[in-house]
Amino acid sequence: MGELRVRGKSLVSAEPDLVILSFTVKVFDKEYDNCIQNLNKKVEYLRQNIVACGLNRKDLKTSDFNVYVKTKEDVYTNSYKTVGYEAYHELHIELPMDRELLNKVLEYVAKGHSGTMIDISFSVSETDSVKKRAMIEAVQNAKENARILASEAGVKLGRIIRIDHGFTEIRVSERRYRALCEQSPSYNVDIEPMDLGYEDVVTITYEIID
CATH class of the missing domain: 3.30.1660 (Dodecin subunit-like)
Incomplete structure (x- = not known):
């Protein structure tokens, strides 16, 4: 047998019903304390922008935080010296699939002073x-x-x-879009996300x- x-x-x-906004705030400064202070200031601007849209600041969650020492090679002494510090703070927030709300958030962040990079991705709530x-x-x-x-x-x-x-x-495919938010009078987007693909074996x- x-x-x-x-x-x-x-x-x-599956048609996405969630928008995931991922923010990356980056700061460089010669002094460590100034670097952290400036980073915190920009992140606070971002949190204020989120609150101004009628959202809860606690929904803006930290996903990553790093501080790197920036060095430069001294060819005369064959050594490296510290030239400053670079700090990153990555945060994300989940929103319902609402184009008006998405444009409002992007507009407020763009008019703010955080200078953040934004990744826009889509997901499904009932996975x-x-x-x-x-x-x-x-x-x-x-x-x-x-x-x-x-x-x-x-x-x-x-x-x-x-x-x-x-x-x-099992693979879940996400569609991602990237934008740099700088000061501007408006920041309207016209995104029609593709359906997400779920594969199983x-x-x-x-x-x-x-």
């Missing part, structure tokens, strides 16, 4: 239901592949011996009946 191992794949799409749909379709695809193979090979399928579901193979092992 043999075995038949088949693989099923699925790719389902569990989308992933479940992808898994179901992957199983259906595996079963159909098994049926076709068995029919063409002239054998009969028996019971299912094993099911392998690789969670690590399942492997089913069948018993073959002689």
Whole structure:
């Protein structure tokens, strides 16, 4: 009695209903204390811009923070000397898919003094239901592949011996857009995001009946 191992794949799409704004604030200064103070000042400007849009400042979360020592090579002494400090503060906030609100946030940030770089990406709030749909379709695809193979090979399928579901193979694709916010009278965007793709893979092992 043999075995038949088949693989099923699925790719389902979902319309994004969340906007994720990721902000990167960067500062350079010769003095460490000045660098941190200026960075904090710019981040506070950003928080004030968020509040001015009617959003909660606590929803603006830190995702990364780094301070780097900047050096320069001295060719005469064959050594490096410190020329200053560069600090980064990365933050993000999730918004509902609302173009008017998105434009309002971008406009307020652009008119502010944070000089932040913005990454705009999109996601789905109900990811569990989308992933479940992808898994179901992957199983259906595996079963159909098994049926076709068995029919063409002239054998009969028996019971299912094993099911392998690789969670690590689930991929969620995001669309990202980048913009530099500088002082300007308005900052209107006209973005129509593509649907997001969710992929899943399942492997089913069948018993073959002689």
